[in-house]
Amino acid sequence: MRESIKAPLVLTVISAAVCGMLAFANALTADKIAQTEQAALQESLTQAFGEAEYTALPQQYEGIHQVIRDTDGRLIFDVTSSGYEKDGQHLLIGLDAEGAVCGICVVSIADSPTQAAKVQEDAFLSQFLGRQKATDAYDAIAGATKSAQGIQNAVNLVLETYQTNKEAMTHG
Amino acid sequence: MSILGIMLSAILTDNFVLSKFMGCCPFLGVSKxxxxxxxxxxxxxxxxxxxxxxxxxxYMLLLLPRSLAYLQTMAFILVIALFVQLVEIVLKKLLPPLYRALGVYLPLITTNCAVLGVTLLNVDHFASSATFMEGYGKALLYALCAGIGFTLALVLFAGVRERMEYADIPKAFKGIPATLVAASIVSLSFLAFSGMS
Amino acid sequence: MADAETSCSLRQELCKGLIRENPTLVGLLGMCPTLAVTQEAKNALGMGIATTLVLIGSNVVISLLRRVIPQAVKLPCYIVIIAGFVTMVEFLLHGFVPELYTALGTFLSLITVNCIILGRAELFACKHTVIRSALDGAGMGLGFTLALLLVGSVRELFGAGTLFGISVMEQNAVSVLTLAPGGFFVLGCVIALVNRIAHREPPRTAGCTGCPNAATCAASKGGCSQ
Structure with missing residues (x-):
């Protein structure tokens, strides 16, 4: 009888001990992790859109991590899109005060190195600048079709969300 | 993700074994x-x-609301390990022939990357769904299709390996290396599906 | 459980995992990550180091607790301990090396079911002293890292023309090598090369079913041990 209680008891104790250790480790590292993520985001923002005062808007929209507004009235959308890898593209797409795309920054991309390089070229990304409406037509890239599609989808999502929620975003 | 999108990607375009590399060990090792x-x-x-x-x-009801998301790896693998042991016990009692047929492969499912992988990916992809039931439904569908895709790859490959038995393979390549090269060709053919989205 | 007798010196414990008993190229274990994260050499290196840390940690703790863990719940206990170390490595990478954390993605959590770690726990750590277990873990981990680096370097060099990000031959790259089929192909060739050098006939099955321990570990009701 003792034996059959000892087994689950040991397992429970070990599980509890591991949970405790992880909670402790989490408490130690949570701040650092939050800090690192904020710093990375700030760096991407500054790199792509210049130095400015950026504030995140509290509203949540489907498919978009967060919307950030800067002092010039630009709105920057933090989105994840799927290229070859599901949710492998992390993008920052900026719309100027009139709602036209003014910049696309690829924060990280999980597709293979060759495709990642191709979709980050100016020649490809520049076709999205100035767009104000979601469209289906775009120039794809040979050898990186899915990666290009991912970016196209992200731009469309951003423009559609902007169209529907313009008021809340610009004055909220 | 749409329902059809989930099904197609899990089975074909984003096959767990041939695109994501999860579940390779049984894929390469299971009998021909x-x-x-x-x-x-x-x-x-x-x-x-x-x-x-x-x-x-x-994850959704216990860990996430209490900011305990970091316990997911531990919790998930524990659930899987205990569940597989439960299945073993049940099969042994109720369906002994099936238990014997599966043999050593049944406990090996615990260490199958694809099983832990699908539980983790479900949380990644569907945790931000509009409602819990919607996410839950999609997650179950994804798991089913991932399993079907895994089985598809496994069965296809068993056929390939059966044929390979008769091929004249250089000594250094005999066994696993030849299997891997054959797998690369099967994987190449599945890559063609990615044009389907 | 009495400790196993061993005639290996401490140095041999460390070195056996590097080449002679390399877990991936000889033991044919841990192939999922070897195929998945070797698109770029630096990710391969990062994965190898992360796995080595988990391996050493879990080997040490399991060795410490070897007289306490009952046979019946051996495997779940090992798994919980390994998962704990994996989560801690996840914290470390997320906070201090975020690019590696994003690059490895789900496969970082999947270190938990890496056959190598569970295998060493069942085969070695539960029967040997802490020092030996730590060295065994380090050796196997470094051997695994070596295998990953090898495959990763070949894939990156011939697939994308760079090595660790430094451009070498971008004009002549064969990009399929960085995609899924390339992974299978390169690993197959590397193992074939190792077999050729070692003049050996490899076991015909990989992973758990090919493992010599399969009979005993299935019998001990715990499932795969390698």
Missing amino acids: KISASIGMGAAVIFVMVCSTAITYPI
Whole structure:
């Protein structure tokens, strides 16, 4: 009888001990992790859109991590899109005060190195600048079709969300 | 993700074994007989769906609201390990022939990357769904299709390996290396599906 | 459980995992990550180091607790301990090396079911002293890292023309090598090369089913041990 209680008891104790250790480790590292993520985001923002005062808007929209507004009235959308890898593209797409795309920054991309390089070229990304409406037509890239599609989808999502929620975003 | 999108991607375009590399060990190691592959595949589908059924709610209702998301790896693998042992006990009592047929492969499902992988990916992809039931439904569907895709790859490959038995392979390549090269060709053919989206 | 007798010196414990008993190229274990994260050499290196840390940690703790863990719940206990170390490594990478954390993605959590770690726990750590277990873990981990680096370097060099990000031959790259089929192909060739050098006939099955321990570990009701 003792034996059959000892087994689950040991397992429970070990599980509890591991949970405790992880909670402790989490408490130690949570701040650092939050800090690192904020710093990375700030760096991407500054790199792509210049130095400015950026504030995140509290509203949540489907498919978009967060919307950030800067002092010039630009709105920057933090989105994840799927290229070859599901949710492998992390993008920052900026719309100027009139709602036209003014910049696309690829924060990280999980597709293979060759495709990642191709979709980050100016020649490809520049076709999205100035767009104000979601469209289906775009120039794809040979050898990186899915990666290009991912970016196209992200731009469309951003423009559609902007169209529907313009008021809340610009004055909220 | 749409329902059809989930199904197509899990089975074809984003196949767990041939695109994501999850579940390789049984894929390369399971016998060359197609019947054994189907048996293994069925067992994996069952464990994937049932594990998702338990782990998804655990994450959404227990861990996430209490900011304990970091416990997911531990919780999920514990659920899978205990569940597989439960399945073993039940099969041994109720369906001994099936238990004997599966043999050593049944406990191996615990260490199958694809099973833990599908539970983790379900949380990644569907945790931000509009409602819990919508996410839960999609997660279960994804698990089912991932298992089907895994079985598909396994069965296809068993056929390939059966043929390879008769081929004249250089000594250094005999066994696993030849299997891997054959797998690369099968994987190449699945890559063609990615044009389907 | 009495400790196993061993005639290996401490140095041999460390070195056996590097080449002679390399877990991936000889033991044919841990192939999932070897195929998945070797698109770029630096990710391969990062994965190898992360796995080595988990391996050493889990080997040490399991060795410490070897007289306490009952046979019946051996495997779940090992798994919980390994998962704990994996989560801690996840914290470390997320906070201090975020690019590696994003690059490895789900496969970082999947270190938990890496056959190598569970295998060494069942085969070695539960029967040997802490020092030996730590060295065994380090050796196997470094051997695994070596295998990953090898495959990763070949894939990156011939697939994308760079090595660790430094451009070498971008004009002549064969990009399929960085995609899924390339992974299988390169690993197959590397193992074939190792077999050729070692003049050996490899076991015909990989992973758990090919493992010599399969009979005993299935019998001990715990499932795969390698």
